[in-house]
Amino acid sequence: MRQEQQKTFISHDGCQLFYRYWPAIDNNCGKDRAIVIFHRGHEHSGRVAHLADELELPDYQIFAWDARGNGQSAGERGDAPNFATLIKDAHCFIQHIKxxxxxxxQDIAVIAQSVGAVIAAAWAHDYVPNIRALVLASPAFSVKLYVxxxxxxxxxxYNLKGNFFVNSYVKPKLLTHDASRAQSFTQDPLITRPISVRLLLxxxxxxxxxxxxxxxxxVPTQLLVSxxxxxxxxxxxQQFYENLGTAQKELHILPGFYHDTLGEKDRHFAIDRARRFIVGCFANPINVPCLVNADLVGYTRQEADNLTMPPVGLIKPLYWKFIQTSLRYASKMSDGIKLGFDTGFDSGSTLDYVYQNQPSGSSKLGQFFDYIYLQSIGWRGIRQRKVHLEALLKQTILQLQQQNQSVNIVDxxxxxxxxxxxTINQIAHKPNSVLLRDYCDINIRDGQALxxxxGLTDIVRFEKGDAFSRQELAQLSPQPNLAxxxxxxELFSDNQLLRESLSGLADVMSEGEYLIYTNQPWHPQLEFIARALTSHRDGQPxxxxxxxxLEMDQLVSEAGFQKITMSVDQWGIFTVSLAQRIKK
Structure with missing residues (x-):
């Protein structure tokens, strides 16, 4: 029997989370390996503690947490600010373990069940960890509410009354055929039956x-489906399994199993498969696909190509024509929509307008249209990206100053x-110099006015420049230590442009200096943007x-930078990452 240790760690926002740790008892392989377990919704790590022994992997160290708001972890019972908070908690938990x-x-495998499996899958998607294996048992991608x-x-x-709580309808007898386990669920004082509607949605x-x-x-992934x-x-x-981007994947449907797959009466069938898969993944060499040419071949290339084709059928062309006409009509009253058509919805002018987030129009109706426009999911993500960017800027500037280094920034x-x-105006100790560059004369003019x-003309200057010219970037002066x-x-599909840009920054920067970069791994309105909005490039779609x-990080790594940390908004649209120049 393994000896359990009870521990805590502090997550990203100061919340103290509880976890259990079972050290390895027979390290035959001579290598440190770990399995991290995420429990089912409403439950806690004590409900999966049996797996520490039943996995029969004595040479693996095993960890299991109590998710925020569950078990012995802090947080309001059954609640969190949003689901992204739980995903970031998971990232912090893994970072703590490391x-x-x-x-x-590469020393870590993850086993997760139900809601915990959604957390684990989202973490693998958003933070792209290079772990060995992911075992997902009955992931709760769609909960049956029956009503x-x-x-x-x-x-x-929720929109009318704000957040409120609902109780789980699930009876223990619908979770498992194991009578003793069903009874323990009923009697467990740490079970959290309510869940907030905010978190459920x-x-x-x-x-x-x-x-x-x-x-x-x-990541190599195994699905165990009840x-x-x-x-x-x-x-x-099944859709998730079919869409998975790894060649090393398995789907096992376990006949007669109820939802608590890893707590079922005959759970040894599921556990045997999980054990074999994990051992096999550790036996195989690590195989991370190379995505630096995904602009030429891959599913995001195909997705973009499909958007260049006109909509087909009878209804879709009429629908998008209606949307385009409606936006043109709204642009006569909405200042933001008009600016988008005048300068491009992806222009610096539009971005600055979105940052200010002040609805404006020629009438009350125009202001209402502008408000709806500014509250679109993409623009909300842009503003959250700004928040993450400013936080990372402040953190990196402070770190350089604590190292007694001059701070020279280039954007x-x-x-x-x-x-x-x-950001510069919010910090007490200003950088030595800030160089802002852009190719657009309008941006330069308005940036200089800002x-x-x-009142920052003594340290900030604006000049015209090509962000994709390796030669120009390699000759930046003063030499930046924060780019x-x-x-x-995000606006350019061609990875060769990024190679030139990143290589220019790598040429001018020394070992240990910092790069902050953004990415857009997801957007729920890609078709709307392609069909209805125009670019700054000659008004094209x-x-x-x-x-x-992973593609973005590999391009950054290829240029000579090592990623350190990352933030992502709650919708998974925009990320902001920090990387450091490694030895040339």
Whole structure:
């Protein structure tokens, strides 16, 4: 029997989370390996503690957490600010394990069940860890609520009255045929039956995104699906499996199993498969696909190509014509929509307008149209990207200053430079120099006006420059030790442009200096943007090719930078990453 240790760690926002740790008892392989277990919704790590012995992997160290708001972890019972908070908690948990117990990503396998499986899958998608294996048992990609239009009704009530809680309808007898385990569920004082509607609705949204974009997950993945599951639907599980981007994947349907797959009466069938899969993945060499040419071949290339084709059928062309006409009509009254058509919806001017987030129009109706426009999911993601960017800027500037280094910043495609300028004005100890560059004369003009308005002409200057010219970037003066590329690479599909840009920054920067870069691995409105909005490039349709986070990180690594950390918004649309120049 393993000896359990009870521990805690501090997550990203100061929340203290509880976990259990079972050290290895027979390290025959001579290598440190770890299995991390994520429990089912409403439950806690004590409910999966039996797996520490039943996995029969004595040479593996095993960890299991209590998710925020569950078990012995802090947080309001059954609640969190959003589902992305739980995903980031999971990332912090893995980072804690790596630092505290001296593991690398490749030393870790994850076993997760139900809601925990959605957390684990989303973490693998968003943070692209290079772990060995992912075992997902009955992932709750779609919970059966049984009441007609239940999700729509909950959304309506949530919008009308704010957050509230609902109790789980699931009876223990619908979870497992194991009578003793069902009874223990009823008697367990740490079971959290209520769940907030905010979190439940967010679970649906995140699950939809992960199922649709599972191709971005390249970790070897095994699905264990209960054959008689009364809690979650099987179809999304099968769609997720079909969409998975790894060649090393398995789907096992376990006949007669209820939802608690790893706590069923005959759970040894599931556990045997999980054990064999994990051992096999550790026996195989690590195989991370190379995505630096995904602009030429791959599913995001195909997705972008499809958007260049006109809509087919009778209804779709008429629908998009109606949308285009409606937007043109709204642009006569809405200042933001008009600016988008005048300068491009992807222009620096539009971005600056979105940052300010002040609805404006020629009438009350125009202001209302502008408000709706500014509240679109993409623009909300842009503003959250700004928040993450400013936080990472402040953190990196402070770190350089604590190392007694002069801080010289360059933003190679700054737009109006608002996020840089506002960040500089918020910190007490200013950088030595800030160079803002852009190719657009309008951006340079308005950026220079903003610099003067903010009283920063002594340290901030704006110049015209090509962000894709390796030669120009390699000759930047003063030499930057903090480079920023925000919102640029997302607009260009061609990876060769990024190679030139990143190589120029690598040429001018020394070992240990920092790069902040953004990415857009996901967007729920790609077709709307392609069919209805225009680009700054000659008013052409704004067609974007998404880059998975792995593709973007590999391009950065190829240029000579090592990623350190990353933030992602709650919708999974935009990421902001920090990397460091490694030895030339």
């Amino acid at each position: 630092q505290e117990y001296h593991f690398c990503d 007609p239009f239940a999700v729509s009704g909950l959304k309506l009530l 967010d679970l649906y949204a995140v699950a939809d995104r992960i199922v649709q974009d599972a191709n971005a997950i390249t 054959g008689s599951d009364y809690v979650v639907r099987r179809k999304p599980q 190679i495609a700054a737009g109006h430079g608002r996020y840089i300028i506002e 610099i003067q308005q903010q 920023v590329v925000s919102g640029l690479y 704004w067609i974007m090719r998404r880059r998975t986070q």
